[in-house]
Amino acid sequence: MDAHSLQVLEFDAVRKILRSYASSSLARSVIDGLEPSTDPDRLKLSLRQVDEARALLDGGSDIPVGGLQDMVKIIGRGHGQNRALGPEELLLVARMIVACGTLCRFFREVVEETPTLSDLANRLLDHTELLAVIEGVVEAPGVVLDRASPKLWELRRRRNDLEERIRAVMDDLVTGSKYKSFLQERTWSVRNGRYVLMVKEHSRGHVPGILHDKSASGETVFVEPNDVVASANQLADVKLDEQREIGRILLEVSQRVYAEEKRLGYSQNVAAWLDFTRARACMSQHLGLVPARLVDEPVLRIRTARHPLLMASRSAGTLDHDVVPVTVTLGDPFRMLVVTGPNTGGKTVALKTVGLVQLMFQSGLHVPAAAGIELPCLDGVFADIGDEQSLSQNLSTFSGHVANIVRILDAATPRSLVLLDELGAGTDPAEGAALGEAVLEQLFARGSRTVVTTHLGDLKTYAFSRSEVENASVAFDPQTLEPTYELIIGQPGASQALTIARRHGMPEDVVALARQLTEGQKGRADELMHELMKARVAAERSRQQSADLVQESREKLSQAADSLHEAEQSRDRIEQEAESEVTRILERFQSDARPHLNALKNVPKGLLEHVGELEALLLRRLHTTSFATRRREFLAGLKKHDEVYVPRYGQICRIEKVQRADERLTVRVGGISMQISFDDVSWVTPPDATRG
Known part of the structure; x- marks a missing residue:
């Protein structure tokens, strides 16, 4: 994805918002490297993951991401320095292994x-043996255990x-x-690992031993008495041996960790992605974002989308007004939109909203829009926005825009979104308009989805x-002289320059003269544009109504599909319950009949053969198969001239024709031939059924 476009569209600010929902440095690292994907399969998988995570949150559950830490960095540093890991470092590795195990067990319960997320969690590798080794050596807060060796x-x-x-x-x-009168204090201390008495300075010669230190005043000396010197030396040797043994143990365990470095790194990456997905779901829930549907065709159907950064500011309480939504369909019927209107009227905000919504979607994020939004996976989002002046490269604002547009024209395809702010500005209006129109022609020829803002009337x-290019404007309230920020499709906007000039104190006679000069130049053009605008607005209104009806139909179809699925599940459940009840009754009957069958075995020898046949007959009758299997066998045996019971008609009907490929029958009902589905016939005929 184009790095410059990500910058000018402020995608990094979206990353910053997302970072605030991450629980660990691992997820924050994933977010720092997050970029929109141009791979539809990868995007589809990522979107399913965040959908599932959001459903968990909405259902009152949460992904357990506590304890996730960057063990790979610590392991890599220790391995690179060819040293043993410290007890605290090993404990961090152990905590991370435990956290990965917790994630794995959680997703087994919600599979x-x-x-999709459970499949990802199943990729967390098993490190239980290594965990047992670490826990057998160290414990919090970083102590090597006595039982380590x-x-x-x-x-x-x-x-x-x-x-x-x-x-x-x-x-x-x-x-x-013995030393009572020579001691400064009737207590002992430890200096540099040696046990010492606090002796009066002038009594130093009365306490035999080794001088280790003096007090700041010089009145007290710290003497290790000869009585403990030998034992203290032995203690120092033992402590040295202890540290050597601890070093050996830590190195041995560290080598086990280093041997699993790649496997641990793989598990950490999986855990990081799960935490990142939880952050996406938390942001979605907190900001009220919705999932967009991925579509194949390069058509953007954006419904009441709001600028995500303004939404976040509104949610944080730093913005005191509502964010005005943008609704636009780009690619059907028009694929290029020319937005005009006054400065500070919201043109650039609308432009950035379209761009950021698309970038968020292709980054696997939910978007700030209404349900029903549909977006494609594009191969590029290109933007030229704001002041592109560059002193370091000796480029003026106009030159900076031109340089960006050249780059965009070179890369744009039919599956690209191009966003151009103030096209043709920064130079002579006539030449700027001509250049702007030429750029639009080139983008039109490339088939790119394009939104441009401009003040130039020629555009x-x-x-x-x-036919595939449409005007739009940002609304302006002539009463309050304030922009409403609403994007109106099909209506070109005026710059409102004279109105804004008057509002900011321009002398009335200057404004009146300017208005007189402009009216003579564009009166007839405005009339023609007004008529064209009315026709376009009517057409757009009809198109939008049609789009709303299509969306409503899709939603009803989806509801019907859900209802059908529920009905099928209910049918299967009832069949299972019926089969279970029949089996229970038959098993009870068999159990009750067994004593009587056994008693019959005492009859005269000549009747034993009949008793055996009776027992075999009962067992055959008691044996049953599932309803589903019996029904399939029944349907497979249907043939022409058979009689079947049709519940919808309440009659026994004769089959005239069997169409197995379509699973349909032609039956005779009251002298009339009717086509019915296999599902319309029953293999159970009621006693009071009549023939049709």
């Missing part, structure tokens, strides 16, 4: 509601014994009378020269 357990036992022995000796020294008349 019917979320088949037999040697570590033994070293820590020895360390504890030595520490207890040293503490006991130190306690005796500070509480006994308004261009729309009347082509």
